[in-house]
Each structure stands twice: as structure tokens, then as C-alpha cells.
Amino acid sequence: MSKGNEPKQLRHAYASLLIDGGESPKVIQKRMGHSSIKITMDVYGHLYPESEQRTRNVIDRAFDGGQPTIGYADEVMDGVAA
Template sequence: MTLPWETLTGEPRTVELYLTTPAGLALSRSMFNSAVWKPAIRATGIPDDRHNGMHVLRHTYASVLLDAGESIKALSAYLGHADPGFTLRTYTHLLPASEDRTRRAIDKALSEDQAGDDVPPSLDGLDTA
């Protein structure tokens, strides 16, 4: 498959497709959904409804990356969103709670200050605030 790379007018690049139709053509989202995803869902006995649709994979991907600490800006690019604000509004409910991470960061900063002369002075930190 040859398409422009990175932008609509980018340099054409040819790549091998991993998922294709039996004829070797590009597999479209709708074709994958009807020919692969839905039959697989039905075969497992899982209800074939919008809560178990292929789009759930996209939300699973986003939630796994957010839970791993990926930034909204990077996730926005991975999902093809033009605006990280849209990504934040769409996936904010998936962001892990940060209270524990915040406490650990402050505890670490304060314990480093209490450590004594073993800690090199910092040009940016609590002392400069």
C-alpha cells in the first residue's frame, strides 16, 4: 500500500499491510468489524452491542496508556486527535487518581531536603521557590 507519509502531501511511502482481505486489499474498519470482530464476539457468547463493539478497543488502548502515565498530548497524537483538549475532555474519566503520586512526590522532595549534606544543592526546587 502506498500513501503519503505524515501529511496529506507528504512523500509517498509503501508499506506491507498486516491485515488484509482474502484478496490482499486493505482491510477497512467496517469490513473488520462485520467480518472479524462481530463474529468473534458472537462466538464467545458476549452480547453483540455497542458496549462490546470494536470501538471499545480504542478506549481500552487509551485507558491503558493513561494508566501507565502517558501524557494527554502524546495520547492525542496516537489517537489522531487534532486537539489534546478534545482528548482530555473525552478520556478525563480514565485518568488515574493522582493523590498518591502527589503525596509521594512531596514526601520525596521533603525527605531529600532533610537528608543533609549528601544531597547536592538544586538550582530548581523548594529552595528556589
């Protein structure tokens, strides 16, 4: 690791760990100090796993009367209720 790139690599590693841990893009935007979510997604969007199956699971649970799991789905469901 060259000394000039260390801060950038540490920031990228930090954001990558947050994404891998399931943190929402909005929280990552704030933690990284980005002025817009577009910047965050342009830089780190490729690190987000495909969400097709997760989306199907959330909708299936909602229609089956079950509760979505803790995490991003809770924020989505809270937004719908508001």
C-alpha cells in the first residue's frame, strides 16, 4: 500500500465493511461526509448485493402478515406507515 493512497483505501474499506454489515446508503452517506446520496452510490453502489431476493422476501412477509427483518426493510416499512 503506497503511503499516498492509505487514507483513501481506509475510507473505502470502512464504507465496504458498513455495506457488508447491511448499513443503509443514507447512513453511509453521512458517515463518509458526502453531500448527496448520488455521490455515495456512484462511488460505492457496486458493492451493494443484488436486492431482488431481499425485496421479494420483504413483500412476501408483508402479505403473509409477518414482520420484515431488522434493518433497511424496517426503514422502508416505517416510511410507508408515515
